Amino acid sequence: MFTKILLASDGSDHSNRAIDEALKMVDPYKDQVHIEVVYAVDGDQSKKDVLQYGDSDTASLKRKERFQSTIEYIEDKGLGADITILHGQPAETLIEYANEGDYDCVLVGSRGRNKFQTLILGSVSHKLVKYVNHPVIVVK
Amino acid sequence: MLTSSMKQQWFGNIRGDVLSGIVVALALIPEAIAFSIIAGVDPMVGLYASFCIAVTIAFVGGRPGMISAATGAMALLMVTLVAEHGLEYLLATTILTGILQFILGVFKLARFMKFIPRSVMVGFVNALAIMIFTSQLQHFENEGWIVYVLVAATLGIIYLFPYINKTIPSTLVAIIVMSIVVVSMGIDVRNVGSMGELTQTLPIFALPDIPLNFETLAIIFPYAAALTIVGLLESLLTASIVDDFTDTESDKNQESRGQGIANVVSGFFGGMAGCAMIGQSVINVKSGGRGRLSALVAGVTLMFLIIALGNIVVQIPMAALAGVMIMVSISTFDWGSIRNLHKVPASDASVMIVTVLTVVITHNLAYGVLAGVVLSMIFFAVKISKVRVLSLYMNEGQKRIYYVQGQLFFASVTEFQEGIEFNESDLVKEVVIDLSESHLWDDSAIGALDSVEAKFEQKGIDVTFIGLNGESERLLSKLGGVSKSSGH
Numbered sequence: 001m002f003t004k005i006l007l008a009s010d011g012s013d014h015s016n017r018a019i020d021e022a023l024k025m026v027d028p029y030k031d032q033v034h035i036e037v038v039y040a041v042d043g044d045q046s047k048k049d050v051l052q053y054g055d056s057d058t059a060s061l062k063r064k065e066r067f068q069s070t071i072e073y074i075e076d077k078g079l080g081a082d083i084t085i086l087h088g089q090p091a092e093t094l095i096e097y098a099n100e101g102d103y104d105c106v107l108v109g110s111r112g113r114n115k116f117q118t119l120i121l122g123s124v125s126h127k128l129v130k131y132v133n134h135p136v137i138v139v140k
Numbered sequence: 141m142l143t144s145s146m147k148q149q150w151f152g153n154i155r156g157d158v159l160s161g162i163v164v165a166l167a168l169i170p171e172a173i174a175f176s177i178i179a180g181v182d183p184m185v186g187l188y189a190s191f192c193i194a195v196t197i198a199f200v201g202g203r204p205g206m207i208s209a210a211t212g213a214m215a216l217l218m219v220t221l222v223a224e225h226g227l228e229y230l231l232a233t234t235i236l237t238g239i240l241q242f243i244l245g246v247f248k249l250a251r252f253m254k255f256i257p258r259s260v261m262v263g264f265v266n267a268l269a270i271m272i273f274t275s276q277l278q279h280f281e282n283e284g285w286i287v288y289v290l291v292a293a294t295l296g297i298i299y300l301f302p303y304i305n306k307t308i309p310s311t312l313v314a315i316i317v318m319s320i321v322v323v324s325m326g327i328d329v330r331n332v333g334s335m336g337e338l339t340q341t342l343p344i345f346a347l348p349d350i351p352l353n354f355e356t357l358a359i360i361f362p363y364a365a366a367l368t369i370v371g372l373l374e375s376l377l378t379a380s381i382v383d384d385f386t387d388t389e390s391d392k393n394q395e396s397r398g399q400g401i402a403n404v405v406s407g408f409f410g411g412m413a414g415c416a417m418i419g420q421s422v423i424n425v426k427s428g429g430r431g432r433l434s435a436l437v438a439g440v441t442l443m444f445l446i447i448a449l450g451n452i453v454v455q456i457p458m459a460a461l462a463g464v465m466i467m468v469s470i471s472t473f474d475w476g477s478i479r480n481l482h483k484v485p486a487s488d489a490s491v492m493i494v495t496v497l498t499v500v501i502t503h504n505l506a507y508g509v510l511a512g513v514v515l516s517m518i519f520f521a522v523k524i525s526k527v528r529v530l531s532l533y534m535n536e537g538q539k540r541i542y543y544v545q546g547q548l549f550f551a552s553v554t555e556f557q558e559g560i561e562f563n564e565s566d567l568v569k570e571v572v573i574d575l576s577e578s579h580l581w582d583d584s585a586i587g588a589l590d591s592v593e594a595k596f597e598q599k600g601i602d603v604t605f606i607g608l609n610g611e612s613e614r615l616l617s618k619l620g621g622v623s624k625s626s627g628h
Contacts, residue, residue: 043422046385048476050377051265054258056384087387089426 002026002104002135005035008094008128011066014109018139019070022107023077025137034080035107037067038097040090060085091127098132105135149204153430160429161437164207164420167309168194168442169453171420171468172210173332174461178275179215179412180222181230182336183453186210187446188343189234189411194439196402198432202394203379205386205430207420207438208402212272212468213370213505214413220503221363229360231348234407236364241372242400250392253376259488260512261377262477263495264370265418267508269473270500272465279462283329287459290329294318294463309423311464318460319452332461333454340450342443343409366506371415373509375399378416385425419471487519525551527578529559539570549581553588562595571596576607586619 005022009015019035026033041049041063049059067083074081086093098106108125129136168190176186190209197208222230244250280287294314301310322329332338350356379390395416403413424434446453481489491512499508527546534541540561548556564571573592580586589605596603608616 041384043381043385043426046381047418047422048474050381050384051262051474052258052476052480054261055380056387059384087385 001029001032003029003032003034004102004104005033006098006101006103006106006134007035007037008098008106008108008124009037009039009067009070010090010109010124011039012109014139016070016109018107018109018137019074021137021139023074023079026079030078034082035074036082036084036103037070037074038084038086038094039063039067040086040088040093042088042090046087091124094124095128095131098128098134103134105137106132107137107139110138110140148431150432153428154433156428157431157433158437160424160427161434162441163307163309163427164424164429164434164438165441165445166312167420167423168207168209168438169445170311170315170456170461170464171212171417172442173453173456174465174468175210175212175215176412177335177458177461178212178272178465179218179230181218181227181412182338183332184337184339185227185230185410185412186215187442188409189406189414191439191443192343192406192409192411193402193414194435194442196405197398198434198436198439200394200401201398201432201435202391202396203382203416204390204432205421205425205434206375206378206382206390206395206416207424207429207435208375208399208414208416209420209439210412210414211374211417212275212465212472213268213374214367214415216268216271216275216503217363217366217370217505218412221360225359228349229356230412231407231410232350232356233360233363233367234411234413235348235404236360237367237371237413238400238403238405238407240364240368240400241403242397244368244372245393245396245398245400248393250372250376250396253372253392256373256509256513257488257491257516259484259491260495260509260516261373262474263492263512264373264499264505264509265377265472265474266477266492267496267499267505269469270496271503271505272472273469274500276462276465276469279330279458283459286327287329287462290318290322290327290457290459291463291466293321294460295466298463298467307427311467314463315456315460318463319456322457322460323455327457330458331454332456332458335458338446338450338454340447342447343411345408346410348407366504367413369509370505371399371403371413372396374418375416378418378421381418382421382425385422386430419468487516487523491516491519521551525549525555527552527555527559529556531561533568535570537565537567539572540564540568541572541574543574544578546577547579547581548575548585548588550584553584556588557592560592562599564599564601568601570602570604572604572606574607575605575612576609578612579609580612580615582615583619586616589616 007018053059053062063085064083071081071083086097106128108128110125125138172186172190173183176183193208218230221233297314297317298310301313375395376392379392379395383390399415494515495508495512498511499505524547529542529544531540531542542560593603
């Protein structure tokens with residue numbers, strides 16, 4: 001039974017789709033499930049956010065606010081949820097964080113914001129599948 | 141600073157710092173040369189500056205993991221000084237800039253950078269990008285079509301090479317490939333060697349050769365002041381970005397002092413003024429750099445490469461450097477600010493645009509910041525002086541209550557008084573003014589309350605002020621003349 005789920009999100013529609021799939025999957029016992037939404041801030045995002053919000057603290061606050069609706073969406077369905085903001089290169093940071101915790105599974109959308117990059121490089125989800133020590137579910 | 145944390149800042153991440161330092165050094169070379177050429181000095185001036193600043197900052201900076209060197213923002217401010225007075229005056233200006241920055245750091249004035257609004261910051265970054273771009277246009281003049289081809293090829297390599305390998309800086313690959321192409325095919329275009337001499341020696345200590353008098357100070361001070369502001373602005377902005385990426389704190393005042401010391405050192409060793417670099421710092425932390433060691437390795441590697449490979453560096457075609465600078469300007473520009481232009485308040489958008497336009501017209505980033513700050517202050521005063529006065533009748537028209545929303549001060553009292561109806565019908569016996577959503581700030585506000593009270597009393601209408609907050613109440617009791625009704 002997957003009760004402790006890590007959801008790697010970049011705030012895109014694909015990540016939100018992953019949430020819906022998770023909800024379907026754990027529906028029979030959903031009141032025991034806790035989803036931790038994890039978002040990793042990379043260098044370019046740092047630059048953009050600091051320019052927009054002035055300093056690192058405000059930027060972090062705004063990021064949490066941005067995910068508030070996602071958290072509420074999950075909680076409305078009767079599951080537990082919270083948001084964790086990580087800092088660093090998305091794939092590496094997410095892998096390290098996931099491997100340190102005892103999650104039943106890690107959930108990730110198949111592609112993020114940049115389609116072109118996914119096509120050529122292989123994506124964050126690809127690296128997660130390879131290096132995370134828990135079951136990884138990639139939602140297409 | 142605690143010894144243990146100092147040790148952590150230096151040796152907490154040796155492998156990552158050494159590797160990222162080398163990557164940064166490779167990416168720094170083309171930029172340091174290009175920024176020297178923007179400023180109108182020999183490439184060595186920018187290279188010495190980058191070496192001195194990076195190494196000094198490693199020891200005295202406040203933000204481990206951040207890379208400082210010769211930068212475009214600073215180079216752009218020096219153009220007229222170099223053109224009119226020459227290199228020695230630039231070195232003296234660099235030293236003075238360092239002294240000013242150090243003083244600001246000592247007196248902990250870095251926090252005043254908070255008074256620079258975000259829209260001015262964004263305008264600054266965008267203006268910087270535009271200036272770097274336009275400074276490259278001279279390399280297209282009198283060169284024929286081949287230059288366009290070379291620049292396009294450089295940009296192609298810069299943007300496509302990362303799909304093959306992300307560790308080696310694509311700018312360096314582009315520079316090497318284009319140099320080989322130009323030399324081997326014997327294409328006749330300008331190269332670094334035609335822009336100035338590249339000496340393969342370490343920088344040496346020397347006093348700037350200028351007369352030490354008031355006239356000199358009058359020449360260099362305005363430039364030093366502009367460099368001080370712009371340098372600290374970009375450095376503290378970069379520090380915040382590195383703070384955010386690494387999720388750690390940094391000491392902004394120590395960073396100001398460090399920038400100052402670094403510029404003094406740079407000036408005495410024949411380098412131009414510099415500051416932190418957003419692009420290079422992001423490259424550094426992305427490549428795994430976290431500690432002070434990364435900046436030290438970057439500076440030392442840069443100098444080593446120049447001394448070892450100086451003969452090859454002069455062969456780099458200017459077209460390739462122009463390509464690198466165009467990439468720098470594209471990545472410096474805050475494209476999100478254009479996408480969000482219709483979403484942000486019109487006042488913020490116009491502050492950003494005015495900042496950019498001022499820079500583009502005056503060719504001086506400091507003027508742009510000044511114009512942006514002044515305009516923001518005006519907008520702020522206008523916005524905050526908006527007062528809303530609502531009212532309703534009670535007790536069958538015998539009592540009228542006014543609700544005041546907004547700040548009461550010299551700029552807003554007229555609007556406040558206009559919102560109040562003095563020619564009441566005879567029915568009204570009592571007026572209540574509710575100030576619970578307002579705040580009294582100055583003498584004018586108290587005066588306005590007094591005059592409202594006096595006007596109503598002439599007509600035999602009682603006035604009561606309610607809902608004053610503590611600070612407003614204190615001000616009223618201190619300054620209020622005829623207003624006996626305070627506190628009711």
